[in-house]
Amino acid sequence: MLKTTKDIEDMTKAELLEHLNETVRPEEGSVPAYVLADPKVYELEHKKVFMKTWIFIGHESEIPNKNDYMLRDLAGYSIIVSRNADHSIRAFYNMCTHRGMKLCRADKGNKATFVCPYHGFNFKNNGDLIGVPLQKNIYGEELDKSTMGLKEVRIESYKGLLFGSWNDEVEPLDDFLGDFKWYLDILVGRAEMEVVGAPQRFVIHSNWKIGADNFVGDSYHTMMTHGSIAKLGMVPSATYSKMGYQIHSDHGHGLNLGTPNPDFAFPEELKNEFKANLSEEQYEVLSSLKNMIGNIFPHLSFLISHTKVKGQLISNTSVRLWRPIDADKMEVIAWFLVEKNAPEDWKRRSRESFVLTFSPSGIFEQDDTEVFTDITAAAKGHMPAMKGLTYNYTMGMHREPVEFVGPGVAYDDKFSEANQRNFYKYWLDLMNG
Template identity: 70%
Template sequence: MIETKTNVHLDEMSREEVANYLSETVRPEDGVIPAYIMGDENVNKLEHEKIFMKTWLLLGHESELPNKGDFITRDLAGYSVIVSRGQDGSLRAFYNMCTHRGMKLCRADKGNKGQFTCPYHGFTYKNSGELIGVPLQKDIYGGQLDMEKMSLHNVTLDTYKGLIFGTWNENPEPLLEFLGDFKWYLDIVVGRTEMEVIGPPQKFIVHSQWKIGSDNFVSDSYHTMVTHGSIAKLGMVPNAAYSKKGYQVHVKNGHGCNIGMPNPDFAFPEELIPEYKENLSSDQFELMSNVKNMIGTVFPNLSFLVSHTKVKGKLISNTTLRLWKPIAPDKMEVMTWFLVDKNASEDWKYRSRESYILTFSPSGIFEQDDTEVFTDITQAAAGTLPIVKNFNYNYTMGMHREPVKDFIGPGVVYPDKFTEAGSRNFYSYWLDMMKA
């Protein structure tokens, strides 16, 4: 029987006391994850401060800004930022706030501009951030306004294989180090060839805790047999237990994925095989050639999916990214990008899009399955009953197993996907950050 403290009110605790309480009650190494972390407002506030304001978060994909002057506005830990490709071709990001009186500078989701003009007083900035124009400034400021000091506030930015990451942390762990060994797997998802986003990212609200989405993608293939049981009945997979076959991988910093294999068919454009071999190592290409699905999470809230389905009798893959953006303890905005191999045929891209729409688009059958579950878990965790406050989820699956030693990729690897080692690793890093 797991012992827990009773009659503890987190709303009466300081931040330090909340962190200490988390340290006492969240025990990933024992497979113990308390339900209260999915519904408590003070945990949510501490996450914002300790995790989302400190670590790298996805802002978009470089293919969304192909031309000089292109920009997108995105959310970074609850704050609006402008990501812009300058006239020199470089990507930059700025806090979306005029440095005069704090007005939101740009209200469009995307576009192409060489400069941004504040809709309040008309202060104008280059798309590289410098203040270049102030109405009547010589008259009303006497020529004394220090425009250089009023440049837009920079956001720390870096990219990897087309993925654009930002952080409010002025001295973060370098992105390449943060991703670590997980880059080996990300290469197969977004670096196998030049990738491009088709259409704008889709956004929808789910009344769910954000961690449930990240957790689901970092290690949970077990639910597929039941939650997605209809896919076997529809003949999309041979049987409900197919989701067990493959490997589960995790690395440091909370990243992890499930790799479904083997796959007798090659579900990527065969004409791009020379490109794949050029961009991937021989081991990476071998793994990609045998993958039937690849599902994972980059800590904290970026998940990816490479899924194979049959469309019009032909096997086809689709590649998606999704961001689980917290709004409140019981609400998140889900943002999804659909990517294709840029040099694939138009027919292949069309069929891949059909596969995405059918499965994991906002209206897809699998997405609907998952978000229904996410919502109910969140509602149950938000209760005030003692049985809820002191309830612990069981994350002990696979603790009796030993990882394999001869897998071709890096990380801690288990020989099938039915284990919660990836989730235990995710919550271990989550706890480390919450205590930092």
């Protein structure tokens, strides 16, 4: 007999966790709708996922010079990420240690010191408090500036991708990414990559997990949601999106790797650079890559997309963060990356294809956001929890993994939900942590 459950609103944290463990069943291919919109789940997620794991904060190429800085969000907290005089990158909480005012309000810039607008305390970009107006006069000899440095944030990077964490005990980034690094090498390690311009930013009334779910393994939706693209002749056919592999690794990471591709999707001129940066096996995968779409847990999605624009094939590479703002709201922050040594015309066309397909005006992106919004709206409120509404994640459960040249668990076409099950399994692990 089914036991009557309480309103989630009235549950203690322990009861909510028990409820999650009973209802979130990724291994059986079932995830309840309420996890996409419930405020209490969102609150727990903030503590157990976003405060515990590595969160993407940007790309090293965004601050190439000494004293360059950028303002970023780390799990809801503003941080200053800056390149020091010794070229190391360090990050600090954007809060004056005297009275808590934000030190910096610009998206990015170049300066060695940050002056607080409240009382004029000033800090070097290595975090040290170096100046207090009228210090001797008002504090005498008593103020110990060395105890008042900015709160440093733990950061690590992999192939230019910068991650931060508030968790002092977080595992090394290298371990967290694990087997998935093999694929990230193809994404951002194949050549010297640089971010062009500022990231695109826009707000969607959607839970962040829908974006992660979509990129981690959902190539199935492209036939329908992106049917217009095939109609316009930008991709071979609506069913091309099935061809390739679905791959996931520990820690909830996953990707869909579209292959084969009769055309080389990257700048031909850089073949030697690609070969120098990749293993033979990775280069082989790159050479026949049609697209690569995936998600680094929890919410950094990435994409290599190869389409025909104005009669010419071109690829573009991007990463995007589904930054949670609320249970039903997120900011999408999307960075465009390109091979630094690519010909200028290739770079220009690659950016053009990114803006056309995966920016707020992108003709792929815009149809996704419409879907994300409506899914979130339908998951809200008491009814979906009360009636036990669930999503079906059973696709491909009957299938066995295949041998693949890269690491991780691979399936030999992309239409499976193994990656989403892997995502939710790790999500539930962290929620229990």
